[in-house]
Amino acid sequence: MTFKNENPRDDLFKDLEAFGETLETSSGAQIRSKVVHVKKKQDDPITKGRVRKSRTLLVGSALAMFAVVIAGLTLVKNDEAPSDDIAHESVELIGEASTVYAIDGSVIEGYVVDDSEDEETRVRSENAEPFVRLVEQKIVDDGLLNLKGSSLAEVLQSGGLKIYTGYNPDFQAAALTSIKNSSVPPGDNSVDLVTVDTETGAINALVSRQIPATQDASVTENSVMEHKRKAGDAFGPVIYASALESGVTSQDSIAAGGPCAFKTASGDVNKLVGSSYGPPERAGSIGEELFSNKCFAARLGLFVGKDTVSKTAELLGLDVETVDTVLPIGEELIAPVDLTGAYASFANGGKKVTPWMIDRIEDPYGEVLYEREKEMMQILNSQTAYEVTKKLYDNVAQTNGMGTGRRAGMENHQVAGQTATDAQPTSVSFAGYTKQKATTVIVSNDEGVRIEIEGVNPFGGTIAAPLWADYMEKIHKNIDPIDFIEPKPVEDEGKLLEIPNGVEVEYPSTSE
Template sequence: MLKWLIRLFLFGLFLAISGVVAVFVLYQQVKPELPDVSELKDIRLETPMRVFSQDGELISQYGEQRRTPLAVSQMPPMLIDAFLATEDARFYEHPGIDPIGISRAAIVWFTTGEKRQGASTITQQVARNFFLTREKTIIRKIKEIFIALHIESLLTKDEILSLYLNKIPLGHRSHGVGAAAQVYYGKEVKDLTLAEMAMIAGLPQGPSVLNPISNPKRAAERRAVVLGRMLETGKISRDQYKHAMAEPVAARYHGAEITLSAPYLAEMAHQFALTMFGDEAYTKGLKVYTTVQSDEQQAANAALVDGLLAYDLRHGYRGPADQLWKDGSPWGQQQIEEHLAQQPSYWPLEPAVVTSVAERSASLIIKGVGEVQLEWDGLKWARRYIADNRQGNALRKASEAVSPGDQIWVRPQGEQWMLAQVPEINGALVALDPDNGAVTALVGGFNFSLNKFNRVQQAQRQMGSNIKPFIYSAALDNGFTLASMVNDAPINHWDAGSGSSWKPRNSPNVYDGPIRVREALARSKNVVSIRLLRDTGIPIAMQRLNDLGFDTHDIPATDSLALGSPSATPLQMATGYAAFANGGKKVTPFVVQRIEDSNGMILYEANPEITPVLSEETSFLISQALNSAIWGGTSNGRRWNGTGWRAGRALNRRDIAGKTGTTNDSRDAWFSGFNPNRVATAWVGFDDFGRPLGRTAYNPNLGRNQVAGGEFGGSTALPIWSDYMKVALQDFPEQRRPLPENLTTTTIDTSSGLLSRGKGMTEYFVKGTEPKRYTSPSTQQQFGGVSVTDELF
């Protein structure tokens, strides 16, 4: 008996030694292929690029993987318990591998020949997720074991668990528990319920097929397994188990938690980062901080959308987006709600379906809202659209606009709703800090998801009268003053080459004879702009445009330059006007303030480019004339309004200046304006260059405070600019611009521009250019160096 015991002991010893030798041999064989796991000490998890406003609001996120890295201390203990109970109950006790589990998997393989993956501890899963593939082979399993043992020798248990819970794929592009909580429930992990934690903890076994969005039934079954394991291991009570089991599966897909809508700007920042860092921008966890402030961006969003919808309302209702049923076969509420759930929303527009119509109201079901009554105040605007310059009769009853079965658009109007439609018109708004070129707000169109074309930087549109301050600035540098008299009289220029005459007209077609330069710019006199261009010289004016950032290579060198025939983007326009706001410096617009890595180290910081291009005196004088474009003035005892008078009424502050712009046939409407703190440009037009903005007739249903007639810069674009500026300037007190040292003031006669001994107005002059003579009845008026009587063209 003793001999057999000795033999059995020796045999066991032999097997043990053989096992050790076998493990050693296996280790030697795979050692060259094992990775250096010490890099886990400094591992940087792949995280997407995020774009923020200057004040930290999330604008967008770019990258294939959604991940929100968290420390173990930031995770609820119950969430950790859910994972451990399901994936590795002895995690804090074993050395990185589970010998019992490995033996069980080996027996299955020996007896069935099936290479089933099993018995993997959390440490082994970390080894596989970071260093290995998911192929089911013995060699891969052996490597996994050795790597796991090595990991355990280098990292603490909490460090290993943190890597696991932040790395593991959990479906719908979410990696790690932080991202999963956001994707499935729109929450931070600390706000998850027990049932939601159990749902996430059940995902590692099959994230694509067990997630509650793709397969709610199987997900609920897997959740039950997790809750059962937590109950068995004593991590939850029976009451907690029952309550969590009863909770419905309510997960739905949540995108990145965007807190500020600025998609056009975000795409510009995205492209900037991509240019700097290449494809690594998507995985390095970059934080891109833009130059916009959230309150200004929100104001810009609302201003442009409201302005475009207001234009659309004036021009009439084009009818429903769809007709879901005819009379006699109405849909039920559930069918309608299921249909609406599949329809997009375009802020602030929501899809709705008309269920019934009364004399002056209609019953609707609105997506995400339910049953609503659409009252007459939200309907009465909807006279029929016939053409861009023609509308039908004013609405008398609701059925003239809507019918049961109509799928329509509505928008909030206070506590009520208003019938609306997706506008065919479009526009852009961009604002800068004039001192450095930082973009403070940017909206490139009505809705980014409808059309990603960024009109702020991509839409080349005719400048119209927005070009005039640049032409006038060149004239002031070449012999003219704000008091110079120029003849506001019709021009009839014969072109021998074409055999026709060119007859540019004022808008409106009214002429005042000799007029001061200040008033001519403020009232946007076309023929005066042409005369100034001719006297200054087209090459000088072209150079001025080039200095201010406009591309003049393809601009025809003709008199039409003075009327805004060249094209520019809204961003170029705002850049040009910034030189009048900041004392004569050209700025280079930028949207990215800085870029940080995932640890907060600054990788890039903006260095604004600033170049003097105008004298401080000229920028001041143009600003004064553009202030008159808003506040008007007096000539010969006659009060006149500038083309931007609506801005003065809206903002009621004296430190603003600006210029309207309207092109031929009103295809483009502009307003560019500024004060010392902000410069902004608003543009409105159709993406179809050949489509005019049209005109509208008075709508008796809308009362007196409505825009009717032609669509111009002052009526169509200016209100957008004003609505934005109300918010942008609210924290800036009204300020008087300092007078440059080389300017002086004197009192002039408003009818002649000469010195006045009696009543007159104070005008600014570059020292040495002020008038030398006093006005008198016998004084012959002079303008541009040519007398009135000699001016024939």
């Protein structure tokens, strides 16, 4: 007969306890709870075997720590409201928990993850938790409420507020499932995803740093909104829109082709991949070129001018962080949610789409404490928006027999979109849209090393695009297809665009 150990402590827990001791020693004060293992508590599988004996030691060490804090700082009592209490309206605590609503009017359960409910409710609430945390953060960061000296948690738990959001539980679940089932291996890789409604700007789904093969996304990190990255080729549509708004037409051609090199602001020579299409002395019409042809994008940007491109980017809501380059070619740092909003503007005929999480906040009596700006300005000519869309559509549909986004194609919906792949690559992405929904998917290696997937060459088109399509098919299941329609066809024979002299330098030989 074999006797079962009544209190089997596996190595992980022993290691964690030893680690806790080290952590305490390293931090220089008592931070562990005084615990003793006696017997398992059957009603609590996590804390079984642990009973707290005493916390007497904590008091002295905490006082010592406070003394250190006071000694190291010159502090002034501050009776002014702290910075996160900037406000529109006041909030009265009335002792009733607040409610967060999804865009379909359903209550988001994620405010408190409740595992006592049925499985479906528990999963939905777990899925929503990261989004709700970001809603909380947004309220504080943007000062949407006057907290009147209370913490946000207090106000939400006792304020009886109604917070209406753009969250779509089905979209969020689809995102988590598509990422979980994607070809991206876990390890150091993570996925960011954001979906914006092209009509309203509502952020319907948002996933920050989900580990593939799990449904585990970060609750506290908001990389979709806060982590700016190089947009790469996905910035091409902004350059193209700038050119079209400046009087260039899709029939025009650039009077240069082939590989190219430019000096950066710091004087280094930046070599770019040249055009693979068209004769070397002259590329084809700009309407036929791909944004993944970096020399095309660079030369077009050079023709239009960096300032003009920057202004267009600003109009599109891109909070661009400039970098050391004389060219507008995708070195700029942009947050994924802003890029998605800009693409949504292309889908929406050139109206500015500003992504939002919170539509409005009401107090318990129905008075509106906060409401988002709903006006959508026409920032681009509708023809410009269409031309950009057509080019991105061609990139997916391979109308010209080429395109990097073909794996993002959907069965019944027209898709416009652009891939981006950084140098190693450590990050690949696909940003695209149907007429109704814009989504960006970014797959990154968090350790900054090359993404490796067995049997796949790592590119935006091979990794991010299929994931994007899988997710978009799911969320469009109940959405009727609407095609991209040209507002007013333009007849134009095209002209030759001469780029300014003295910026492009001789392409270095391979021995250099």
